[in-house]
Amino acid sequence: MRKRYAIASLAFSATAIAGVCQYFGLFSSWQEQVFDRFFTAHFAPSDIVIVGIDNQSLTALGGWPLARKSFATALANLGEPRVVGVDVAFADPSPRGAADDAALASALSLSKEPVVLATQYDDRGGKLLKPLPLLASVAHEGYANMLVDADGILRTFAPTRADTISISAALAERAQEAAYPEVVRIDWRGPAGTFLTIPFIDVHRGTAPARVFADKTVLIGVTAKDLHDTLATPLGVMAGVEVHANALATLESGRFFKDVPMLLMLAFALFAACLAAATIPLVSRLVPLISLLALELVAINLASAALFSAHWRLPTLSLSLAFLLSTGFVFIYQYLNELREKRRIRTMFQYYL
DSSP states (O other), X not given: OHHHHHHHHHHHHHHHHHHHHHHTTTXXXXXXXXXXXXXXXXXOOTTEEEEEEOHHHHHHTTSSSOOHHHHHHHHHHTOSOSEEEEESOOOSOOTTOHHHHHHHHHHHHHOSSOEEEEEEEETTTTEEEOOOHHHHTTSEEEEOOOEEOTTSOEEEEOSEETTEEBHHHHHHTTTOOOOOOSSEEOOOOOSTTOSOEEEHHHHHHTOSOGGGTTTOEEEEEEOOGGGTOEEEETTEXXXXXXXXXXXXXXXXXXXXXXXXXXXXXXXXXXXXXXXXXXXXXXXXXXXXXXXXXXXXXXXXXXXXXXXHHTTEEOOHHHHHHHHHHHHHHHHHHHHHHHHHHHHHHHHHHGGGO
């Protein structure tokens, strides 16, 4: 009985250490990288289409920046989409003159569908860079800023900021009224190229069938690698417009990642620690014991991955730490206990030898 209490206390100690590490975020960056591995490719929503400004489009239309009248032509050729988002900055006058700005403004005013233009927060000064007043007066706005973690990976974004909304939230609000979390973890649909992408030049020339865009959300943005409008994501480098497509799909799904509450996480960690502590005394042979412990550890990680697919974030590293610490503690306890028992037996029989 005394031995059972000792092993149980070791399991509780392992859980306590894992809980402290989790509370102070000692493994936060590593845990995020583990969560990154849990993403699996989904089918991209069919109601989101990207019009990509690729290298072919740039070559055909005279290079970057494109003429604003090129955007006007593309908007006119989209047919009847549900809403259009343009992830391109129009904060400065067109280098091609006022007539170029006027052409885009005219197209925006004539558009039957809402058009959302990108704004950009200057995070150093907090200033919001907006489209030219001529354009802003005939369009909606949404900021394009995303939240990049310390390791350089983009995982989250804020749907709202002060009294402004993100470009993805501006597009999603056209379809449904919803209250979003303050920070949303993007539910990535897949790597670059997952969403249907039509070259901008095909839309400009009118060769892309209008039915492709009918009643869809259309995102226009740069996909040409030479312009370096890319971001590092858990699924690899991705064009900014594709990131916004993933953010939009996350908002429209209405399913957001949630962290498992701390007390429930501790309960899972205690279960993992007790599982290891209970297994070791039951198996006397080393190889089968190590194999069984390894299988249990794999099962714990698979359970965490399954919860992640259900949009619950259970910190795998904290559970694994509790399991491994408990394993180490019980092994050391048994070793010391055996030494103490051998010493006791030797002392008992030393007078008879």
